[in-house]
Structure formats: C-alpha cells, structure tokens
Amino acid sequence: MDIIHYNEKMLPMQDLETIGLASGGQLLLNVDDLKALLSGRRTGLMQLQNLEAENIKIKSMDAKVSLKADENGKINLLIHPVYKKPATPSFLDDNEAQKLEKGEVANYLKTTTDDKGNKKELLVEYDAETREFIVSDTEKILAPDMVNLQFLTAAQKENYRKGKEVTLPDKTTFGFSATDTHGIRANKLALVASILIDGGLTYVVYKGLNMLFNQKRNEVEAAKLSPGYYHAVQDAAESQNSHVPNQMNRTYTRGGSR
Incomplete structure (x- = not known):
C-alpha cells in the first residue's frame, strides 16, 4: 500500500x-x-x-x-x-540465490530467528537493476482492505504480505513487490486500493502499473478496467473534496523530470 x-x-x-x-x-x-x-x-x-x-x-x-x-x-x-556482485543474505542458499538472480522465481519466504530468539518472516526479492537482494519484514507489509471496492479476505491479505498473487472477482490480479517503484504489480494498468486508518478510508489510485512477475500482458485487456475501479476513483475524488476527518485521497498530479 x-x-x-x-x-x-x-x-x-x-x-x-x-x-x-x-x-x-x-x-x-x-x-x-x-x-x-x-x-x-x-x-x-x-x-x-x-x-x-x-x-x-x-x-x-x-x-x-x-x-x-x-x-x-x-x-x-x-x-x-548498482553493485558489481550481489551480497547474498545468509538465510538464502546458493540455489535460491541463483534462481532469484536469474529471474526464475519472484521471491522466497524465509523464517529467521533474531538475537532474542524471536522468529521473523522475511520476503526476499532480487533487484536486477541494482544487483541487490531486497528483504522485507512481512509484518510491516501493509495489505489493502479493499481493491476496486472489493474487500480482501484475511487469507488474501496474508497471501499479499507473503508475496503471493491475489485475484479478485473482477479479474484483477495483483501482488506486492518491493523492487517495483509502485510497490505493487498487476495484470491491469490501474487499480484503486483502500485501507481503513483511524476510522477513515484512505484511497490510493495506482496508474501505469507494471505487469506481474514473468508474465506477458495483453495491453488491450489490461486497459479494460472494471466498474469497481471507476466507482472507487469516484469515491476517492468525493472523499478528497469532503471535509470528513481522517478521510484522504492519496492521488498525485504533480509532474516533473528525472
């Protein structure tokens, strides 16, 4: 999110x-x-x-x-x-590291133990652009409550945090990715994610999303967005114009050059 x-x-x-x-x-x-x-x-x-x-x-x-x-x-x-050679985390074996580097798998879910004996679940990805392994604590990955106004089940939220793809009835499929600038990939060019914070609903409008890991995307089909998406965009716009406390729309229109 x-x-x-x-x-x-x-x-x-x-x-x-x-x-x-x-x-x-x-x-x-x-x-x-x-x-x-x-x-x-x-x-x-x-x-x-x-x-x-x-x-x-x-x-x-x-x-x-x-x-x-x-x-x-x-x-x-x-x-x-951009590193010449990636530093492999100690909890990855050589085979796992090679599969990530070659782009054969999207991620690995690993369980480690800290100095105090507490178990921690980590999601490991590989950034081919910088040649670096990216490690995310799954407890700190924020899963959306809704996508395109469709509520996610507890199981879907758990899958999202563990780096698995989630598919909704409107045929939108998406997944978390720490290596992507959006933080999320999808089979659609856009989606609206929502989360409840302090009693208010925060909307995040994603546009220009990258395709799912190692999957080809039909751009014509990817541009066909569900009614739920358009209703969510409308709700986000209305919440931005309202004065309800803790209700925000996190869309940006600012441009620039890099």
Whole structure:
C-alpha cells in the first residue's frame, strides 16, 4: 500500500540538490519517483551527479534513492548504487540465490530467528537493476482492505504480505513487490486500493502499473478496467473534496523530470 510516511517539507533538499535531484528548492523528480520516496520505497534507477563519500568523488552514477528516519527523527537520503556482485543474505542458499538472480522465481519466504530468539518472516526479492537482494519484514507489509471496492479476505491479505498473487472477482490480479517503484504489480494498468486508518478510508489510485512477475500482458485487456475501479476513483475524488476527518485521497498530479 502507498501510505505516505513523509511529506515534501521533510525532504532533505540540500542532499537532493547536491546529487542533481532538485534545483533552487524545486524537486526534479517524476511523479512515480516522488510517490516512492514519500512512501518509504526506492525510486526507479536514475543518474545521480557529483557524489562524494569518504574522500571519493564520483561525477555521475546510476542508482536508486530512498529515505530513512534515524532514531532522532532526522530524514536521511540513502543511495542504492548498482553493485558489481550481489551480497547474498545468509538465510538464502546458493540455489535460491541463483534462481532469484536469474529471474526464475519472484521471491522466497524465509523464517529467521533474531538475537532474542524471536522468529521473523522475511520476503526476499532480487533487484536486477541494482544487483541487490531486497528483504522485507512481512509484518510491516501493509495489505489493502479493499481493491476496486472489493474487500480482501484475511487469507488474501496474508497471501499479499507473503508475496503471493491475489485475484479478485473482477479479474484483477495483483501482488506486492518491493523492487517495483509502485510497490505493487498487476495484470491491469490501474487499480484503486483502500485501507481503513483511524476510522477513515484512505484511497490510493495506482496508474501505469507494471505487469506481474514473468508474465506477458495483453495491453488491450489490461486497459479494460472494471466498474469497481471507476466507482472507487469516484469515491476517492468525493472523499478528497469532503471535509470528513481522517478521510484522504492519496492521488498525485504533480509532474516533473528525472
């Protein structure tokens, strides 16, 4: 789900300007990358300028960026470069790692134990663009309550958090993906996800979605959206115009260049 963790005023503008992603206090990000940043995800791959680290100066490099708050609440800009060779997590065996790298499987669900003996369920994906394994704590993956105004069952929410595809009666199929800038993939070009927060319904309108893992998509069929989608878009617009507390529409119309 595309719940916004940060607002634009919280962005480290000086750091963004230093690497060429902002200028004169104005962001130079497209709408998808901005949404990814504000939602706590990684942007798409982009060219960064004038990087400095440990007395090393790099004129330009391809990388993704994300935000992370430290213990004091300060928002830091993280840079995810393209690695020559991925660092394999200890809980993956060589066969599993190779299948992820080759794109033979979308993800692996692994159970690990922390230093205190607590079990943790992790979803592991592979980002082929940066050559990096992406690990998500399934407890922190937020599953939508509704998609296209259709309620998800408890089992569907669990499947979503575990990286499995979910199919609705309107033939919309979707799944979580930490490697995707939208955080979600689908067999349709668009969908509306909703979640109940503090008694209000938050709408997230996704457009231009990427296809499901290793699946070919019929673009004509993908553009045929269900009545539920259009009703959800209408509800989202009405909630944006209403003054009901805790009821928000998380759609963005801001453009930009990368």
